[in-house]
Amino acid sequence: MAIVERFCEPGASGDGKDPNGFALPDDGSYDDTGHGDGDYRLERSGSFSGYTHGTDPPYIYLDNGSGITPGLYTIASKVSNDVILLTSSAGSDSSDVGSSTGAWDLDDAATNLSAGQRLNIRGSFSGYGSDITFANNGTAINPIVIRGYGADSPPTIGDGGNADIDMGAYTLIFSGDLYLVEGLEVTGTDLSYTVRSAGTQNLFYRCKMKNTNTGSVSTCEGLFLQDGVAVNCWFSSAGTGTSTALLLFRAAAIGCYVESTCHGIWLNCSSGRSNMVCNCIIKGNSTAGKHAINVENADTLGDNLVIVSNFAYNFDDMIQFTVMPEAGDTGLPIIVNNLAHTMIGYGLETADTEDWTIVCIGNASYNTADDSSFLSSNFGDLIDFNHVECTVDPCVDASGGDYSLNNTAGGGALLRGAAVWNDVQGLFS
Numbered sequence: 195m196a197i198v199e200r201f202c203e204p205g206a207s208g209d210g211k212d213p214n215g216f217a218l219p220d221d222g223s224y225d226d227t228g229h230g231d232g233d234y235r236l237e238r239s240g241s242f243s244g245y246t247h248g249t250d251p252p253y254i255y256l257d258n259g260s261g262i263t264p265g266l267y268t269i270a271s272k273v274s275n276d277v278i279l280l281t282s283s284a285g286s287d288s289s290d291v292g293s294s295t296g297a298w299d300l301d302d303a304a305t306n307l308s309a310g311q312r313l314n315i316r317g318s319f320s321g322y323g324s325d326i327t328f329a330n331n332g333t334a335i336n337p338i339v340i341r342g343y344g345a346d347s348p349p350t351i352g353d354g355g356n357a358d359i360d361m362g363a364y365t366l367i368f369s370g371d372l373y374l375v376e377g378l379e380v381t382g383t384d385l386s387y388t389v390r391s392a393g394t395q396n397l398f399y400r401c402k403m404k405n406t407n408t409g410s411v412s413t414c415e416g417l418f419l420q421d422g423v424a425v426n427c428w429f430s431s432a433g434t435g436t437s438t439a440l441l442l443f444r445a446a447a448i449g450c451y452v453e454s455t456c457h458g459i460w461l462n463c464s465s466g467r468s469n470m471v472c473n474c475i476i477k478g479n480s481t482a483g484k485h486a487i488n489v490e491n492a493d494t495l496g497d498n499l500v501i502v503s504n505f506a507y508n509f510d511d512m513i514q515f516t517v518m519p520e521a522g523d524t525g526l527p528i529i530v531n532n533l534a535h536t537m538i539g540y541g542l543e544t545a546d547t548e549d550w551t552i553v554c555i556g557n558a559s560y561n562t563a564d565d566s567s568f569l570s571s572n573f574g575d576l577i578d579f580n581h582v583e584c585t586v587d588p589c590v591d592a593s594g595g596d597y598s599l600n601n602t603a604g605g606g607a608l609l610r611g612a613a614v615w616n617d618v619q620g621l622f623s
Contacts (some may be wrong), residue, residue: 197206198308199303201297202315210298210313301311304328310336313570314343315378323365331393332372342377361388368393376400383407387418387441395423404430404440408455415460417447419490431456438488446470453477455578458486458509461499468497468525471504475597478509492518492527499527505597507535515544518552527555533609534568535592536561541568552576558609560584582612 200210215439247556300319307313309332332338359366361382368375371393381403382388388405391398401424403416416429420443422550427563438457440447444467451474452458458476461469476486477508486506492499492515508513514532515527529552534541541559554576557568565583569576588605599606 200303200309200313202300202303202313203297204298204299204317204319205300205469206299206400208297210303220366240578245421247327250395250422271446272290281477301326307338309333309338309372312339312340312341315357316343318358318360318364320515322361322364323509324362325365327367327369328373329369332374334372337372338370338601339374340376341374341380345450357514364389367391368396371395371479373397374399375602378402378526380404381406385409387414387415387589390418391422392418392420394421398424400410400421400426402428405437406432406599408432408434415439415441419443421445421449424450433453442471443467444469446472447474449473451475451477452486453497455479456481456482456484457488458506459488461487461489462491463489463499463525468499470500470502472500472502474504476504476506476509477509477595480508480510480536480538482510485511485543486534487513489513490517491525492516492525499525501527501529501532503531505535506537507592507597509537511537511539511543512541515546517544520542526551526553529555529557531559532568533588534560535587535589535597537563539563540570540575543570544572546572555579556582556612558582558584558588558607558612580612582609586610 201529207450262402263316283602292346298313300315301322302461303313303315306329308330326340328340354396357378359378359380361380361384363385365382365384365387366380366389368389368391373391373393373396375488376399380389381404383406386406389403398417398419405416415437416431416439417424417427421500424440425445426449427447427450429439429604431437432455434456436457437454438460439452439454440450440458441460441462443462446469446471447459448484449472458478459471461471461476463469471487478484480488486509487504489499489503501513504512512532513529518527529542532541534557537559540563541557542554554569556579558581559565559568565572566581567578569578585604586602588599588602588609590598591599599609601607
């Protein structure tokens with residue numbers, strides 16, 4: 195996979211090249227007249243070929259040189275907008291490696307970023323008057339990569355931080371396919387979404403997405419994710435009504451932390467679409483009718499719905515089905531090894547009393563309406579296989595936000611012994 199580095203900073207108006215004033219050239223052969231590519235040249239007479247470059251720290255490795263000593267050159271400092279100082283054990287050399295005019299701003303990046311490019315973004319962005327849409331597509335071999343990076347000098351590329359985007363009343367949209375997004379923190383007040391991913395095969399890793407609108411509306415999601423995956427991310431919503439921090443539509447959330455004043459995660463299973471929630475922590479505020487995981491349109495489930503190894507705290511119910519799959523449906527809900535902690539209601543609830551097919555194994559309850567069962571009475575004779583009833587709090591300090599399992603008999607020790615649910619690892623903090 196060939197990667198072309200591009201950069202993004204607040205208020206910039208350049209061509210996406212490095213904000214420190216140099217551009218990392220593509221592999222090729224160049225001399226003082228720009229042989230091979232008119233964008234890059236050596237400041238003095240000489241040539242080199244077959245070189246490679248990297249970014250941590252920034253360097254160029256030259257071989258087969260003529261008029262310049264081959265070897266590894268660290269980009270030590272900027273001499274001017276077009277000249278950088280290269281250093282190595284063999285000495286130093288000032289070379290012009292491009293006429294860089296600096297980074298893109300966010301809206302320029304959205305327009306110009308293309309397959310095989312990696313956008314390194316840092317700083318605090320705000321003041322946008324409309325949605326910003328990344329519409330170009332990556333490919334399976336050359337996805338589009340967007341990642342936050344450090345504010346130190348030289349910058350630490352790929353450290354997954356220092357990129358804060360305030361969208362205000364607008365939305366950051368990924369309508370293109372095959373994006374890999376890491377280390378962005380996005381805040382907004384839009385009545386629908388702070389971030390919406392409507393493309394296919396988009397991956398969000400170690401991102402924070404918050405919707406701070408406190409209105410009584412139907413959406414206010416931190417992220418609407420369609421046909422993609424969120425891994426080790428953090429989502430929140432301050433809305434009421436039927437708002438939710440994370441909405442999944444044929445998508446997956448793995449190892450995420452979700453905090454909401456309303457619903458935590460909303461799963462839309464319409465038109466045969468399935469979803470996965472695995473290894474997540476979901477925190478609520480004990481509001482009647484609000485659920486950690488709300489499942490709608492499960493009667494049209496076309497594939498398996500997987501809800502495995504999650505922890506939910508302080509909701510009405512942990513998992514609520516508006517309707518259930520019926521006997522003969524091709525989809526099958528698989529609900530395994532989840533822990534419902536401090537619920538007004540139950541671990542699993544539904545108002546649909548028709549026939550249904552479901553796999554419910556190894557779930558646990560503490561401080562719910564009935565700790566002897568993960569299921570409400572609406573599930574009739576459905577067997578709650580290997581259910582674990584905690585008689586004491588299994589967490590170190592759930593009310594204080596420490597959901598690690600303790601070693602207390604009847605609590606954390608019981609869950610560890612039953613191999614039902616264990617501490618969630620790798621969450622964005």
